[in-house]
Amino acid sequence: MLRFLIGGVMVSAFAVIGDLFEPKSFAGIFGAAPSVALATLALTISSKGRDYAAMELRSTILGAIAFLFYAYAVGWMLMKRHPPVLSVCLGFIVIWLAVAIGGWALWLR
C-alpha cells in the first residue's frame, strides 16, 4: 500500500510539472521522468539494500531503451497516420515488451 501511495504521488507530481510546459515536445520529456524508479528505489533501498537496488537499475537502462523505441514509434504513428491516441499508446506497448524482454533474454538473463 505504501509503495502504491508513493508511486502515485511521485508519478502525479512529475505529470503535473510536465503539464505546465509548452511546447508539447518539451513537456513530453516529463513523460519519461524517472518517477516510478525514484518511488521504487526509496523503498527498495530501505528494505533490500543498495546493491539490490543497483541491480534493478542496471535492467532499467534496458527498460529505458525499450521506452525510446516505444515513444518514437508512437510519435511516428500519431503524426503520420493520426489514429486514436489511446489505441496507439496501448497497442504499441508490445514494442516496449518486445525490446525489454527480448533484451533481457539476450543480455541479462
Add this chain to the structure above:
Amino acid sequence: MVLIRIKPAAVKETRWYQYAIRFLLGGAITALAGIIAKEAGPVFGGLFLAFPAIFPAGATLIESHVQEEKQKKDEPGTRLARQAAGVDAIGASMGSVGLMLFSFWTWRFLPRENTAIVLIAATIIWFTASVLIWFTRRHLRIPLKWGER
C-alpha cells in the same frame, strides 16, 4: 524568441478524474514493479521501472485538451490533437535517453556513494540530458519529420 513557456492555467484545465487516473496508474505500476521484482528477481523486475504506464494517460489528456480548444472555436481538431500527442511522444523519446543516463549513473554509484546525493545527481542528469537533447534538436533545426508544433 522564447523557446519554452510555463503555462500555469494548464493545471486548471485538467479535471480531477484525470489526476486520479494518473495517480492510480502510477501507484499501480510502482506496486507491480515491486511484485515482479519479488517474484522474478531484481534483474527482470528492474525493466519495469521504465515501463510506460503513465504515458498513455498523459497523451490522451493532450488529445482531449487540444480537441476541446478547437471545439470552442468550432474548428475540426481531431487530427491536430493526435499530432500534438505525437509531438509529446517524441519529447518522451528524448526524455528516455535521460532515463538511460539516470539508470546508468545510479547503477554505477549507488552501491558505494551517499544514497541521497546519488539520487539527486541522477535526477539532475536525467533533466539536463533530456533538455540538452531537446535544445540541440531545436538549435540544429531538426524538424519533427511528420509535422511541427
